[in-house]
Amino acid sequence: MNAADLASLLCSRLCHDLMSPVGALNNGIELMADEQDPEMREKCLELLGESARASANKLKFFRLAFGAAGGFGDSIDTREAQAALEGVFGRERRIELGWIVAGDKLPKGAIKLLLNLALLAGDALVRGGRLDVGAESSDDMLELVIRAEGPRILLDPTLRETLLNGQANGAVEPRAAGAWLAHSLAAEAGGSIQLSDPSAETLLIGAALPLQD
Template sequence: MSGPSTSLTLDALDLSALLCSRVCHDVISPIGAIVNGLEVLEDDNDPSMREFALDLIRKSAKTASARIQFARIAFGAAGSAGASIDLADAEKVSRAMFADEKTQLSWSAPQALFPKNKVKLLLNLVVIASTAIPRGGHIDVKVAGDGDAPTFTLRSKGSHARIPNHVEALIAGTPEGGTVDAHGILPFYAGLVARAAAMDVRFVIEGDEVTVSATPTEAKTGLPGAPAPSVEDERPSDSAPPSDTQLA
């Protein structure tokens, strides 16, 4: 390896722009499919084609809604109780996010409110864990401990499992080349949230299984990994994730 890496600091405008690009990337495909379905309904009178278009619209609207609700908690200011988020909400949006995917999700967590940044970290790690199995498979999510000192363990098992390229450097805030783009912003942001939540993220691969773990950082004043300020100001939060009809 080369010499010591330098941490990258993004200003607020660049960070928000890259996160917006990431969210738009995730929803543009299902929204485009909805538009295509509507065009078929307008131009084609064949009953079979119209039924195909309606089915496409239904599935795409459900996918778009799931991705927006997930992003609302993972990246936004959403929360159910001020500075805390219910883990049940995190499970709900995670299951919806992967409902129609090639990846199966299992979830084991206490029924409790956890600090907002810790839940945001968990959701971002769920997405990162899914990228560890590009051909699909199974992700087992386990949350242990309480909100003050939780442990997250995510095991991704599937064909061609691998630790995603550059993800460890991005989470550490030291991306290769000293820059980050919309493709790498999620793990970079996850690293920001991890440091704000005073948690360390580690990756281990054994055969066809990648384990992502997050554990409380040992507070060491003045050293990397010590608790950092929150990634968002204290502000009134909105309500729990809306239903599909509320988003419509």
């Protein structure tokens, strides 16, 4: 896959995720234009506010997870990454988020990898649950760990295969673009990704990256 193909797939994912909140914004504006009842107008304003926040949160997340990171030599404040993830899997969602990341900063590429892995694990919690995100430096390695637990976990076999091995049969499906990006980030950093065996209630994703001098 070349850079243009990956950009196209990631843009498709971004558009898909923004369709719902942006559509709700449009519906709210149309309702406001015709509605005269004060109580209904108040509800329309609430809808507009919620949709605007959802759109902004998704854009902040994708800016970090999919945007140009500048390589593993630069770093990002981990609190920014935490806020971006909380914006996607916040209190309004059925997912409880735990953030266990040591240190104030991580390499930008590691942040992108961490967020993409967290997004895949969070999406796998189809009925909600808990998502724990951790990172810790040990010796000359940076270890990333994502743990998803819930009543039903569904990680598509295509995503699993792409995470572990990259492109299958020379092509990547649009829904697997994030998994391919995660695999590529780990490989380019000289690291690897590990996955737990399919389980009914728990999913573990780990990545080990060599620390740069």
